Amino acid sequence: MNRKVAIVTGTNSNLGLNTVFRLIETEDSNVRLTVVVTSRTLPRVQEVIVQIKDFYNNKSKRVGDLEIDFDYLLVDFTNMISVLNAYYDINNKYDAINYLFVNAAQGIFDGIDWFGAVKEVLTSPLDAVTNPTYKIQLVGVKSKDDMGLIFQANVFGPYYFISKILPQLSKGKAYIVWVSSIMSDPKYLSLNDIELLKSDASYEGSKRLVDLLHLATYKDLKKLGINQYVVQPGIFTSHSFSKYLNFFTYFGMLFLFYLARWLGSPWHNIDGYKAANASVYVTRLANPNFEKQDVKYGSATSRDGMPYIKTLPIDPTGASDVFAYIQKKKLEWDEKLKDQIVETRVPV
Numbered sequence: 468m469n470r471k472v473a474i475v476t477g478t479n480s481n482l483g484l485n486t487v488f489r490l491i492e493t494e495d496s497n498v499r500l501t502v503v504v505t506s507r508t509l510p511r512v513q514e515v516i517v518q519i520k521d522f523y524n525n526k527s528k529r530v531g532d533l534e535i536d537f538d539y540l541l542v543d544f545t546n547m548i549s550v551l552n553a554y555y556d557i558n559n560k561y562d563a564i565n566y567l568f569v570n571a572a573q574g575i576f577d578g579i580d581w582f583g584a585v586k587e588v589l590t591s592p593l594d595a596v597t598n599p600t601y602k603i604q605l606v607g608v609k610s611k612d613d614m615g616l617i618f619q620a621n622v623f624g625p626y627y628f629i630s631k632i633l634p635q636l637s638k639g640k641a642y643i644v645w646v647s648s649i650m651s652d653p654k655y656l657s658l659n660d661i662e663l664l665k666s667d668a669s670y671e672g673s674k675r676l677v678d679l680l681h682l683a684t685y686k687d688l689k690k691l692g693i694n695q696y697v698v699q700p701g702i703f704t705s706h707s708f709s710k711y712l713n714f715f716t717y718f719g720m721l722f723l724f725y726l727a728r729w730l731g732s733p734w735h736n737i738d739g740y741k742a743a744n745a746s747v748y749v750t751r752l753a754n755p756n757f758e759k760q761d762v763k764y765g766s767a768t769s770r771d772g773m774p775y776i777k778t779l780p781i782d783p784t785g786a787s788d789v790f791a792y793i794q795k796k797k798l799e800w801d802e803k804l805k806d807q808i809v810e811t812r813v814p815v
């Protein structure tokens with residue numbers, strides 16, 4: 468049986484979980500698919516494996532022609548020692564990786580400006596739930612590794628992990644899928660603040676960095692047999708922002724999401740399964756010999772609820788500056804971490 472290995476960072480997120488569901492539905496027959504679940508905590512690993520097993524056994528109709536098994540990786544991308552340990556774990560266990568979904572991300576949201584939210588909803592309900600400006604984000608937060616926290620969590624940490632497991636990704640002729648956002652406009656990133664320490668929209672800036680890093684790296688990865696894509700899942704309900712909502716604001720948000728869809732927004736996928744369409748489209752349905760890689764593949768939903776894929780162009784301005792900065796940062800961390808892991812087992 469052909470074995471394939473899929474790493475999904477942030478597996479226990481709405482999008483991560485549905486990415487695995489769609490992968491199970493679309494994987495070839497007679498494959499043994501190892502899903503490497505990642506999280507910062509073991510309880511969330513265990514929680515998501517239960518949900519994936521339930522989907523596979525009771526909903527997927529793949530029992531019998533697709534085998535699945537599980538592994539897990541405890542990794543926090545804001546901690547470079549944790550990232551190195553994750554690489555070491557993968558390097559010791561696998562000689563080939565076939566899929567890497569860079570799905571995990573965070574924002575340093577500090578609540579919602581509800582006055583601003585009400586004003587935006589009353590003046591422009593569609594924009595209020597498509598390009599919201601009322602999320603309050605902290606400014607200048609650094610990680611314990613003295614990097615911009617969101618720069619490290621959403622961009623540099625995952626990039627460093629990829630750079631360390633390139634041999635396995637190349638051997639597996641892997642698909643790498645970076646999850647970006649529709650909120651990744653060039654206006655969110657200053658090339659004088661690549662670590663996003665001066666930004667009050669560091670989340671959006673990190674997604675701009677993802678877009679540019681993809682443009683700067685996908686051609687060289689192709690030479691290694693690796694197909695890298697950048698996707699965006701539209702807008703869908705998420706654990707991370709539900710915590711700011713009560714019964715009324717949650718259902719108020721849902722109403723506005725459906726209103727936005729009925730007003731013609733293609734991006735209000737609302738549920739995670741529709742949102743995960745693009746991540747699996749580029750790995751299972753797109754033909755890497757024909758599909759463009761310098762565009763962003765978006766999960767979209769029509770007014771009557773039908774899912775489809777909608778691509779968006781990516782403005783390449785700044786890609787070489789971003790890549791040069793990140794490459795220099797990588798060399799710095801290669802030097803800092805070079806003696807971190809030493810073989811302590813003395814052969815008998």
Ligand SMILES: NC(=O)C1=CN([C@@H]2O[C@H](COP(=O)(O)OP(=O)(O)OC[C@H]3O[C@@H](n4cnc5c(N)ncnc54)[C@H](OP(=O)(O)O)[C@@H]3O)[C@@H](O)[C@H]2O)C=CC1
Nearest residue numbers: 477480481482506507543544570571572573702703705707
């Ligand atoms: N929700 C939306 O409308 C949109 C979401 N997206 C993107 O989709 C992806 C998934 O979003 P969503 O489903 O809302 O996810 P959530 O915000 O609900 O969860 C984020 C996930 O990322 C993981 N994570 C967060 N920080 C770190 C870290 N420092 N190190 C390792 N893992 C981390 C968490 O893992 P754990 O807690 O288990 O450690 C969690 O599983 C993200 O990239 C997001 O930016 C893009 C556009 C819109």
Ligand SMILES: CC(C)=CCC[C@@H](C)[C@H]1CC[C@H]2C3=C(CC[C@]12C)[C@@]1(C)CCC(=O)[C@@H](C)[C@@H]1CC3
Nearest residue numbers: 584595596597599648649650702708716719720
């Ligand atoms: C207005 C009401 C009744 C409630 C507030 C809902 C907001 C919490 C919610 C509405 C639009 C959402 C949204 C995102 C986060 C949560 C909202 C602001 C994102 C910023 C999440 C990350 C992304 O990448 C963006 C594309 C999302 C845009 C919409």
